Amino acid sequence: MKKVVSGNEATSLAVKLSRAQVISAYPITPQTTISEKLSEICGSGELDARFVKVESEHSAMATLIGASSTGVRTFTATSAQGLALMHELLFWASGARLPIVMVDVNRAMAAPWTIWCDQTDSVAQRDTGWMQFYCWSNQEILDSVICSFKIAEKSSIPCMICYDGFFISHTNEPIDIPEQKQIDKFLPPRKAEYFLDIDNPQTFSGGTLPNYFMEIRYKLHDAFEKAQGVINDVYDGYNKLTGRSYEPIEPYYIDDADRVLITSGSAASTVFHTVNKMRKSGEKVGMLRIRQLRPFPEKELLYYIKPNIKYGALDRNLSPGTGGVFSQEIRSVLNRNGNGNRIHEFIAGLGGRDITTNNIEEIFKRIGNVEPDGINWVGLLK
Amino acid sequence: MIEEKGIFSGGEFCGHASCPGCGEKIILRHILDVLGRKTIIVCPAGCAAVTDGIFPHSISPVPFMHTPFDAVASCAAGVRAGLEMSGRSEVTVMVWAGDGATFDIGMGALSAIAERNENILYICYDNEAYMNTGIQRSSATPFGSWTTTTPRGRLKSEPKKDINFILASHKIPYIATASPAFIDDLREKVNKAKEITGLRFLHVLSPCPPGWKSDPKDSITLARLAVECNVFPLFEIENGERIRLSYRSQSLPVTEYLDMQGRFRYLSEEETETIQSRTDEYYKTLNSLHESEQPLRMTMRKE
The missing domain is CATH 3.40.50.970 (Thiamin diphosphate (ThDP)-binding fold, Pyr/PP domains)
Structure with a gap:
């Protein structure tokens, strides 16, 4: 029904x-x-x-x-x-x-x-x-x-x-x-x-x-x-x-992507929408939506990590002094498995702040243009 | 007198880890003997939790669920709900908690199950301080008592919390005080409580030689003197309205009770007099309320 x-x-x-x-x-x-x-x-x-x-x-x-x-x-x-x-x-x-x-x-x-x-x-x-x-x-x-x-x-x-x-x-x-x-x-x-x-x-x-x-x-x-x-x-x-099922990590447009953003929750909907929009103008962006924090899907994550792709992780949560918790988990998996990929870390949407398509486009730009450089706060008032 | 069912025959209640002269195990043994095997014990942190046995040992002849310190009342409500939903309503859910869990850290949850009148038999073994952690004051510690947190020079200056009248104001069907020195009375009250539906609260004084600084052989004597000196009167309250004294004490001077315990050794004469006069007044009030039709006055501990 x-x-x-x-x-x-x-x-x-x-x-x-x-x-x-x-x-x-x-x-x-x-x-x-x-x-x-x-x-x-x-x-x-x-x-x-x-x-x-x-x-x-x-x-x-x-x-x-x-x-x-x-x-x-x-x-x-x-x-x-x-x-x-x-x-x-x-x-x-x-x-x-x-x-x-x-x-x-x-x-x-x-x-x-x-x-x-x-x-x-x-x-x-x-x-x-x-x-x-x-x-x-x-x-x-x-x-x-x-x-x-x-x-x-x-x-x-x-x-x-x-x-x-x-x-x-x-x-x-x-x-x-x-x-x-x-x-x-x-x-x-x-x-x-x-x-x-x-x-x-x-x-x-x-x-x-x-x-x-x-x-x-x-x-x-x-x-x-x-x-x-x-x-x-x-x-x-x-x-x-x-006829419905869910994977611990759900990929979207990652086969030919050069930039992939990893996120969870409702932020993934905005990323999904932004990927669709950017794909229309030929940008090779994709998303990994993480569904589980525990057990953390380590194997599944490693399956999707490829050497020539640049990754970012977007967290709508904060461990003060350390950053986003999903980012930490991802970093820890990559380090433990000797994978040289460093990821961009983003904090956004705390306390109900909107995460907009513009925010996501900026995030993808940053992932493409600069080397990972610690935690980036998205949409913070100047 | 209620006949012994022998629930503890076959050595089932042997091997507990209580201190010599502990009141708690004597009380528990008789309670379980009256309640029988269709009982589940829900027990928070405290002496009873430790002395039941360390994993994989347990002396309990009935299912025994440990809970966090502050959560026993709510856990018991959950056990009750679970039994009802699985067609086992006839099982008695019994909380077995000390004064710390009852008077202090679990008070909010106890008040909640009382207000909801959950079908639980809540029994508090009251040894009048945090004995399991090594004698710290609780709100059940009496005025003038020494504990490690009310040391000499800073003896407990507040009276014992009047838990029974707090619960009476929740209008629960049955409240009773009891003593291991009055076993027939204790057993009768447990038997009566067993037949009542709703929240039943039994408050049992539980002598504690290490905490009270008393001789283990004197535990039952002390429990008797607490009643005979009116420090711990035996009474029942039904529906938060009708109060009945279950035993007419000899009204002995409180010093007979106090002098046998090291925890009261630092009392001044004036403080001892204060205890005597407050005890007299409380007992007088109880007497005046005994089987009277007037509604309970809730200001019984007026200074």
């Missing part, structure tokens, strides 16, 4: 189709319309789930940690300060290997206060042991949320789906919505191997000494190393069902 929906509505539809059983969330702009919608459909009985109306995001995640430990399917959504408040519990969820699925509608971190978009909130949670997927369309949001439940449950790693606040969350697009019976077949009810079971009493997450802790962490890391296989399998299955 085709329907025109906002990014946040796409999330709610996906959660409903995935038959989440316990949902808990706390209002924060620009996420709020997700919890409103989910609250409504839980209340009406359209979705047979318990919506726990908590007093903070910290409690939202704690509630899901409790619920997920009983073996049911769980979901929450948040943004910015809310995600930061969950920080402690994000480690707990991944350490306890709970397949919780969360949407983070990207919003910049205060101070100063802002409700507008950048990805600093989610990239700051990079090391918490969650998978992170970045979407650029409402269709991709719907598909990613559904697939994430399956990915999380198969790998016992929690999943975070991130997309840009307002630019995507509040923009309407036509999407294709699968039938409930299709999704029921694709995503059967969760079957937890370990859960709080009075017939088989076990103790979860108790104190651990140095003789075991490292092995437990190694197992989580190992699960991440194997996660790309799980992700690919799940998307293959989803592709058979719906």
Whole structure:
């Protein structure tokens, strides 16, 4: 079924189709319309789930940690300060290997206060042991949320789906919505191997000494190393069902390109549009859209890195003093693999500043004309 | 008297790591004996989390979920929701938390599950300070008590937070105080709480020899004296409205309780008198409220 929906509505539809059983969330702009919608459909009985109306995001995640430990399917959504408040519990969820699925509608971190978009909130949670997927369309949001439940449950790693606040969350697009019976077949009810079971009493997450802790962490890391296989399998299955699939890195016009810009989120839409425009005037520009921060698609990135192409990375997030987080990841992969390509690094669009086609054209010019020279701030007031 | 079910026969409750004379394990053993095997324990950081056993060991005869310090109430709400959604509503979700998790770092989440009246049995073993980290003051630490953060010369100058009346103002169906020196009363209250739906809060005084600087052999005596001196009166509050004293104490002088504990050794005479007069006033108020029809006054700790 085709329907025109906002990014946040796409999330709610996906959660409903995935038959989440316990949902808990706390209002924060620009996420709020997700919890409103989910609250409504839980209340009406359209979705047979318990919506726990908590007093903070910290409690939202704690509630899901409790619920997920009983073996049911769980979901929450948040943004910015809310995600930061969950920080402690994000480690707990991944350490306890709970397949919780969360949407983070990207919003910049205060101070100063802002409700507008950048990805600093989610990239700051990079090391918490969650998978992170970045979407650029409402269709991709719907598909990613559904697939994430399956990915999380198969790998016992929690999943975070991130997309840009307002630019995507509040923009309407036509999407294709699968039938409930299709999704029921694709995503059967969760079957937890370990859960709080009075017939088989076990103790979860108790104190651990140095003789075991490292092995437990190694197992989580190992699960991440194997996660790309799980992700690919799940998307293959989803592709058979719906004809849609997603790659960890999605190339656009790169076969004959001399300049390629790597980016993520809604900025990729603007780059996509700008590449189309510049291609018309014969400029050989292309794009790599990165969909995953964790697991970081190292092999896939190296596959696309060629010696005669100049690369730039555009980040809508900032680690102060170091630069953009995707740029760091890309740099680290290139260095580790002895690839001499140095990349241009660009910071743009922080706190909801528009990233325009003019900005992107300037970026491509710079990539072509000068050698990489540290971090460039795009669109900064003089 | 409630018959022992022997949930701990077969040595299931052996091997815990509590200190000699610890009240917590005595209390837990009786609680679980009353609740039985259809129980899930949700437990935050604190003594109970450590003494249950270090991985891969655990003494718990029922499923036991550790949680972050500040998150036990919300985790329990999630366990409750998960059980309901998977057709296991008959299982009791029991929080087993110390005073640090209950009175301080987890207070916001506890207030939230109380306001939502979540179907949880929340039991606080109150040893009146952060004992697991080595005796730092909590808001459950009584006036005049020594701790490492209220040292001699800077003894705790604030009264103990009145958690029961804070929770009573949330109108939850059942609140009770209990003591390991009054085991029948404790077991009856657990049994009563078990049958009630909604948030039930049990506040149990848990003697702590290392923290109270008392002799391990005196733990039960101290728990008894806390009740007999009215420092820790035994009562119940139903629906935040009806209060009932469960035991008429001998109203012994507080010094009988205080003098047996090193944590109170730096009290001046004047401070001891303050404790006596506040204790008297609190008990008087409780007495006046006992089974009365008048709504609870919330200013019981007026100086």
